[in-house]
Amino acid sequence: MGIHERKEREKERRKEEILDAAQRVFFEKGLNSATMDEIAEAAELSKATLYLHFVSKEDLYLAVAIRGLGIAHELFKEAIDGGTTIVEKLNGVKKAYTTLFNTHRNYFRMFSFFQTPQFHKQVSDAMKDAFRVESNKNWEMIISFFARGVSEKRIRNDFDPVEMAIVIWSNAASLMSRIDSEAEVWKYRRNIDLNKTLETSFRLLIEAILTPEARLEYAELLRDEEKHIQFK
Template sequence: MGIQERREREKRIRRQQIMVAAKNVFSDKGFNRTTMEDIANRAELSPGTLYLYFKNKEELYASLSIDIMEYLVERLENLLGQNDLGMGPEQKVDALMDVLFNVYEHDPLLIINVFHLQSSETLKNLSPELLSEIENISRRAIGAFVKIYIEGRDKGIFIDKHPIALADILWSLFSGVLLWEESKKIINKDKDFIEETLRIAFEVFIRGLKKTDG
């Protein structure tokens, strides 16, 4: 009777195993130079097996990105769940940035991949199902910030702007800084300024969001 369930579980595990392998290889070599065989080798499976779990390379890649997004969104929604703890909207935006940065640290290369995913070239080749999954997860991420912002606005702390535009800007700022700083690392192998720059970016952003008058 548990046989059905065991199968289910094993299937999930196998899927996970592939995704972990894929994540590593994609991280090492980038999307284009990663071959399905590379992934299969890393997963200690045969190439054919990958196709039992993912329709093709693109969808494997997208699934990976969705996974990390999902993790991110969960973390964001958790943040909001633990209502208040005495945090004002301003602190919440701060906390939100901490979550973003945490997730990035936990999975630095994959978050870069999410941007790659964003590139239209990739998006155009995905199945409608995956696209709508991405849309959905994005919506939830946006929602998390919107909620914080509206609370702040209603309390008279934040200026009045279109909430979704602000959410987009927040995400753009975050992802833009990551992408840019990562590429700076390639060009000149200086110290890594990511966290520092991110903190300044958010500080400025929050200042810009707040009403100035006393």
């Protein structure tokens, strides 16, 4: 009796099709300017059908954002699995986050949207939970990596690894969102390159949490990277 399974698969595929369409429209127009009619047309379905799969426009938006969390997860996983030492991995995570920002800008914007309290009212609890679960996977990975760094004595043990992760993360996120919306203003009015500021703050905070020996290794790694850049 595979009919039920097939139906299930088809339903799932339809959902993905809707998500594909919604993603295209949301990426282009953002949450507010995108309309459900546009998404329906992009999906080649009637608007009412969208509501058979998602309870609201905001729900649909969040479902697209969850895809972004998956991409982020892969980037972080690659970074942590890729590096040989804790310091290398940490630098890799930093780069992964920068990549997320630079090459998946649309997803990045969606994530910050989830923060605004405005947003939450119109989203189903189920979708909110789904988002939190995915988001949590990413935090879990980062936090356990930090904890490992502490146990291997490469990251200071006089701060909570969770707190260190939150601080570094939040700092980067807020600078990035400032870059996204205000980079030209700062460049023009005060001749500040916020991208450089982001790099600097990353360096400051990473140095602040490393143990003295790890800090030396990190300095060396940065010197090597510098050299690499000069050669290209």
